[in-house]
Each structure stands twice: as structure tokens, then as C-alpha cells.
Amino acid sequence: MKLNNLLFTATTISFALFFLYTSCQDDDNAIVKRNWQLVWEDDFNGNAGQSPDATKWAYDIGTGDNGWGTQELQYYTDKPGNVSLDGGGNLAITARSESFGGSGFTSARIKTQGLFDQAYGRFEARLKMPWGPGIWPAFWMLGSNINEVPWPQCGEIDIMEYRGQQPNLIHGSVHGPGYSGGNAITKSFGFENDRFDVDFHLFAIEWGKDYIDYYVDDQLYQRITPDKVTGEWVYDHPFFIILNVAVGGNFVGFPTPQTPFPQTMLVDYVKVYKEAN
């Protein structure tokens, strides 16, 4: 993972420069220095084909209810062909065009539900996106009380969502009571001359009692505060982490005959921090 560290350093340097030029132009970019302490991580080191660490990750299997509520087309499995380590220090979540369980596509969705959750802190993942129309990867969180308090009351924090037909754009959102689905509070971050599917990028939120800050490569692009949501602020209890690659669905539209399959999201690592005193 030496290469990744190098890249990370280069990115950091360049963003330092970036702020020199733009910090006075946009309040969202104000840096808040916090003292983060690592509490949970998975760097996905291991042999190729190995399933992710069962002490850290559980699976959603099947098609959920109405395609996980958003008319997605894939059947989620725990097969190594859909979710396994790549042997190079990454987790590969792969959407395939294959008939399985009555669906035309397979893919995977893993979660820390019942294994790890946390309220507040920094949640980050270093990801390389798949591509192609109708491909919908996400790095997101749900309130751990979802079984007692149904969605959207439990709360949903989407750290990163992406549409394969817009490979230069990602979206950060919250869904809560009165502002879910198409009415979520959301903002997009884009590259003019680059894409998210050619290199790894670091996606993160920093979450406190009355704010959620969204970062791409340590650049702050959105702060959501209680006054910005059009309903109840429900981000005051532990949430668990989800990583998945969906195919089709309300958010992204259908894949087309031109969508190349298989499509893989690579996850270099997921890390969770708590703020130290």
C-alpha cells in the first residue's frame, strides 16, 4: 500500500494549494481541524477471492422489497464473484449481467449492521468507481434503530452515491422524516476534467451533534445542519455502514445495451474515527 500513501500525499499537497486559491470564495471550504482517533477499520488485505471479514461485515441477500424500495434490478449475493478481496489490498464489489434468482443481474451489498455502529465521528472510505449507464454504487449509513423505527425516521446518511452515466459526479445526501427519496437534502461534487472511475478517491463525512460535513479527497463541499433539513433532525443515534453496487433503480435509471459488464467498485479501506478531547 505504499503507492496509495504516496498518492494520498500528493493529493494532500495539491489540495493545500487549492485552498490557497479558493478558500476565500466559498464558506463551505472552511477547514475545521479536529483531532480524530481511529476506532474501527478494514483495509481489506488478504488473498484474492477471500470473502470480507465476517466479524466486520454482514450481507443483504436477494432483491429486498420491490428492489430494495427503489426498483433496483440486481439480486444481491455473498458469492466471491460478487464480493471478495482482490488480493491487492482492496475489496471488489462486482455487478454482473447474469440470471440469478429471477433477476437479470447479480451484485453485493455488505453492512456492519449488528457488528459495528457509532454516532458521530469521521466515516471515510477510499473507493474507485465502476462505470456505465444504470450502475449505482454507494457508500452510506442507516440508523441502527431501523428495525424499531422504520425508514426514513431512522435516518439515512449517503456519504457517496454515483451514477455510472455521470462518471465525473458524486452526490452526498441525508434522508429523514419529511425529506426522503426525491426530496432528500443533497449536494453534488464534480470534476470538470477528471472522473471517479479512473483512480481512487477518498469519500468522508465528519458528523457532530448539529452538523454533517461532506468531503471528497479532504475537500469540504457540503455542510448539512438542522436548519437546512426540512423536517426532524434524526442524526443523534448510532448508524451502521453499507457498501453496495446497485444495477438500475429510481435514482440511476436502467442499464443500456452499451453498459459494459461486469462492473466493479474497489474499496481500498473503510475507517471510522471518534473525536478525541
Add this chain to the structure above:
Amino acid sequence: MKNISHNFIPFTLLAFVTLFTVISCKRDLDDLEPATFPTTAEVFIDGFAAGLNYGAFGGSKVTAFDVDTEIKYKGTASMKFAVPDAGDPQGAYAGGAYFTSTGRDLTGYDALTFWAKASKAATIDVVGFGNDFGESRFLTVLRDVKVNTNWQKYIIPIPDASKLTQEKGMFFYSEGPENGLGYTFWIDEVTFERLGTLAHPRAAILDGQDQVFVVETGQTLSIGGTKATFNLPTGVDQSVDAAPSYFNFTSSNPSVASVSSAGVVTIVDAGSAVITATLGDQDAAGSMTVTSTGQAVGPQAPAPAPTASADSVISMFSNAYNNVPIDTWNTGWQFSTAELLEIQIAGDDVKRYRNLNFVGIEFASQTINASAMTHFHLDIWTPDATALPAAFKVLLVDFGANSTFGGGDDSSHELTFTSPLLQTGQWVGIDVPLSNFTGLTNRAHLAQLVLSGDLPNVYVDNVYFYKSGAVTTTGPTVAAPTPTRSPADVISIFSDAYTNVAGTDFNPNWGQATVVSQVPIAGNNTLLYSGLNYQGTQLGSNLDASGMTHLHLDVWTNNSSSLNVFLISPGPVETPFALAVPTSGWASVDIPLSSFSPVDLANIIQFKFEGNGDIYLDNIYFYKPGSGGTVPTTAAPTPTFNAANVISIFSDAYTNVAGTDLNPNWGQATVVTQEAIAGNNTLVYTGLNYQGIQLGSNQNVSGMTHLHLDFWTANSTALNVFLISPGPIETPYTLTVPTTGWTSLDIPLSAFAPVDLTNVIQFKFEGNGNVYLDNILFHN
């Protein structure tokens, strides 16, 4: 949204520092600056970018393109393309290319982009860039571009921009009617861009397939299906046809197969090799595996030249005669494994069959009436074992009065030939009376010849019917052209026009069978070799030709299939030069003396001719270029073809095709004039870059065999002539320039394949210098 292009700043600084360091220590070596080309991105924004030219494609409607100030995506103007209806007399399609005369450095871009809309939903056949009306080495083609009535942005990825250091082909398009109907489309804001959002480059040769070819030494294969694919900013893949020159080809075994930068594979020895390619740093999918069986075993010398008089022959295939049309020499009938290769042996055309079990040869569309003939002849050569019971069979089929297969009036007969007639490794003449084909009750509508037997490898030549009788050979009726070079520039061996080297023996006894005589032809003394096998000439004194540049000779033969001329210096050191035979009329040949290396030009003692047939020779002399001017002083030789056998484009000697435009505006720089040279009207191209000729009407020249033209140039160093049929399909033929005096050339029309000879619409000349042209005509 944030732009992270600031990222580039630290890297740029770093690069600058490095560059500075390198320059500072190289400075004392040289101060040469590399040639730089403009990096201009714009092609058409609201008008032609500076230096941009437009040329319409041959056969297209040249007025299809216009600038439109009413309908545009942005700014003040767009490009409008009016696609004609089918059958538009002004042109069948819209097509042309935009090119610069100075190349541009496009290495900093990753795509050509533009916006387009159309008057109706349609699919444009091709758009792209890299067409420079020349080699177009980096042609990049996007096919089947869907347009509709809304403006949309289109992206043509550059397969490997690092190759485009001086590209002249900026944009081109070609589109025909949709379902027979014309329409209009507009293109605007054509520019090269560095998008940065093209991802996942992939490359393919042979359309990504791993193909295997069984080949022989000397064969060449072109690698096609060269494609580059990129993922567009919309997440979808887009493939373009990328010219082979974008790729870097590698042979796993260059001692078996070499591969050129243009993707042409040449087999050099027996063995196996795999050709693969990279595009930029991408390995291309697909490969070409060649398994070479080595040098083909075939005849070293051509078949003996036929001796039957041309007027008593119906020839299907022979260089000695005019041949009747044959539909195909390999019908590809079911279960036939025969492969046909058209080859040449010492300049003689030969049909070579490989993997022959049986092969159909068909001439049903123009059946042969051999009623007046008495014999059938063909020459075959095989490397295969011919000992009994090996057999070779010849089947003739007559379709009867209805000239079609079946109908109860067909007849046929097959003859079987075996050893000792059949021989391995030598030409065998099969010469049989037609009466031997006893089942062939009619021969007025012969339509098929079928060859079969136990010989998988058969070379075939001189296939003809003839009427037995006196065999006569006729000689030339006109004298060889009189030389025009100044005697001061000439050392003459045999010519009435000059003083010849004294004491030369034109018939030394070297054991030859050739009969040598000197005969007057139209009053001009001419050297005749009858029944040539070989023949020497002993010069009267050792001759120093080191101050000369060329050997000239005039040759005439209607029955030789092989003729080499040798210069000889002591040793003996001798080098042959192959002459094209048979000739059509007198052939004036100018051979650079360098062709005879390593003969000592300062000490030439003998000439030798080797070959066969009856040869007339005249005006054998050495010469050097004179101090002559840059304008011809004599007229081009007047052609002597029978007018009935000629379709003339430009000649005082014939009626020319009416309505021909000798100077259509194709955007060329050439100045076209017609000048009287010694009283003869001559076409003059001054400052040639390229030049078209638009024929007054489409010409079917499929009944012709040759394109004849006379050309003269003192300063051109490159000259190609193209025939063009709709498509456009065009094929160049390279003319040898500069000339020494008028060059009269007869180009076999087969040299222009795949041009549609039934529908020739244009000529084109490309090259440089000042060129004089005359007697441009087709003949047979």
C-alpha cells in the same frame, strides 16, 4: 462543483525544473530547436480556422457543403451539409475533408468534438479526422453517427494523441441519402479538446479476434480491424476505427514474419510467428498468428511462349494473346478446396492453384464459340508426384443453344492425363484435338472448364483454343521511335540516329540457338533475335559508360514471355534487368545504370539478352541527362491504337469523351493549361499538388485492358495517377519521374483494383513539379 485542475501546478513546476536542468547541460552540444507546429485547436467555430482548406470527395455533390449563418449552435455560423437525393446528377452523396497545408501539433488534446443536428433523424455514415488527401496515416473514423433535430455534442476520441505531432487532416464526413432521400445536417463548434473525461482506453486489431493464417514466404497480409474504444463522459463506450499507423506492431519471430509500422505483415521464412500490437500503453486485443510453410515450390521460368498465330486463337489466359472475358477462375463450388493465387513468374502471369481437388472455371456470361477451333491447349507445372496412377483431368462443358446450364442441350467431356505426359517440376504442354472430347457434341457455347485430379499444386498458363495451321510471327510495322537526345549526351551501340561504337559483333558464337538478323522496319534498321534462348553482343572496344546515367533501348515482341538484358564487365561481372514482355507496340525502356550494379561501368565489354520468343531491338545506347530545358520540344508520340479499341480522354489522335472537365475545382493549387508542343495540344500541370479530371460521363472501361498516357517532366520527383469510381474508390499508380523525354506508358487496368472499371468517373494526379501530359486513353 470544483475544478481540481490546480493539481497540475506542482507537477508543472517540477517538470520545468527538470527541463531546465537538461537544457543547461546540453546547451553546448547544439542550439538546434525542434521544428514546432501550431497547437491550434479550432477547426470551425464561426468560420474556417486559419489555414483550413476544404476538398469535396470524388463523386460527391461538391456543393453539398456551405456555411450557414441562420442555423447555428453557437456564435454566428455553422457548417451546413445538404445530402442529395439518390440519383442527383451532381453527385451521389455529400462528402469531403477539411485539411491544413501545415500540420498541427495535436498531442495536447484527447478528442475532436462538435455539435450537430439534422433536419430529420438520420445516421451519418462516417465522420472523423486524419484525412489529409494524402497518406492519411492517422485516419480516425466514427461510423453510424445518429443525429436528430436537436443539437447534441459528439466526441471522437483521439486513439493516441502522441502520434499527432503534425496532423493535417482536421475533419471529414461522408453521408449518402437516407432511404433514397436527401436531407440536411449542421455541424458547429468543431474543435480539438482536452476533455480529461475519456477513460478506460482499449484497443483491438483484427476486431479483437485471434486469427490464424497458413501462409508462404513472400506473402503479405494487412492487419485490419484496428479499433480504439474509450468510455465517454456519459459512461458509454465509443469505438473508432483507428488507422494501423496509430499502433505499434510486434512480431514474436521477425525471422519468420516482419511487420511494418503500417501493419503490413511480410512472410520471410518458414515457421510460426504471432503479430500483436499496442496502442499507446494499451495492449491491443486480437492477434495474427502466421504459420509459414516457407518458400512455395514453383516454376522458376515461365511456360514456353505459345507459337500459334493470334488470329487463329481464342485465348482464355495467356500474356501472349488478348484474352476473352472469364467470369471466374475459381467458382468456389461446394466441396472444392481449391485456392487461386494470381502470381507472376519472371513477369509472366500465371494462375496458381493450391489444395486443388477440383476447380470450376466459368465463362457462362460470355460463352466461347470454339466451333472453328481444332485444339485445346494449356500448360501446367506441378511440384507433386506424377508417377502412375496420379492423374490430371480436364473437363469442358458446353451449355448448348440456350447458353444456360441444363435445358437438355448441354454436353461435356472429361479427358484424363497421366505419366509420362505428366512430369514433376517442369512445364507440361497439354495440347489435344477438340475431337478427343468425344462427349462434347457442341462447342459453340462453351461455358465451363473444370480441372481436377491428384495434383494439389498446379500452376496453369496459356489456356487457349486454336486452329491448327501455319504458325506465323508478324513483326512491327512501324519503326522504333527516333531518339531525340543530343549526340553529345549519348554513347550508341545500335541506332540509325547516332554514330555507333565501331567494330561491335552482334552475333558472337556463345553456343546460343538464337538466330540474329538485321531487318529494315519502315526503313529503319532493326536488330531481330528469332527463337531467342540467349544472345550476346561483343562490343568493338571496352567502353567507359561511367559518365552516363541510363541505358536506353526500344524493344518489340508479341510472343516473348521472358526477356532479360545484361551488362557485362570483365570477370565476368554481369547483372540482369528484366524487360516487360510481350510489348504492346514498341516499348521505350530507360534503365538507370545503377540497376546493373556491381558491373564496372567504366569497363563494359559485352551485352547479353536471355529469354524466349522473337525480339526486335533498336536504339541501344547509353546517355546522360542533357542540358535541355524544362519544357518538351517534341510532341508526345502519336498513338497508333485502332480507334475502335480506344476510349480517349485527352488526345489529338482520337475523339475524346465529351464534356470532360480538365480542371474541376477540388481545392487544388495546381495551375492547369493546355499548350501546343510542336503543334500537338498538350495538358500542362504547373506547380502540381493534386489535380482532378471530371469525366463528361461515367465510362465503362471494363472492355479495355490498359490505360495509356504520355508524360514529360523535368522536375517532378513524385507523381501518381489515380482512377476513381463512385464511393469514391480510388487507386494510385506510381509514375517514374523525372522523365528523360516523353515516357509512353501502358498501365494494365488491373493495377487499379478495386476501382469499378464499369463506372469510372474521374482521374486524379498527385505529386509535385510541372508535368506535361498527352494521349490519356483506355485501349485494348
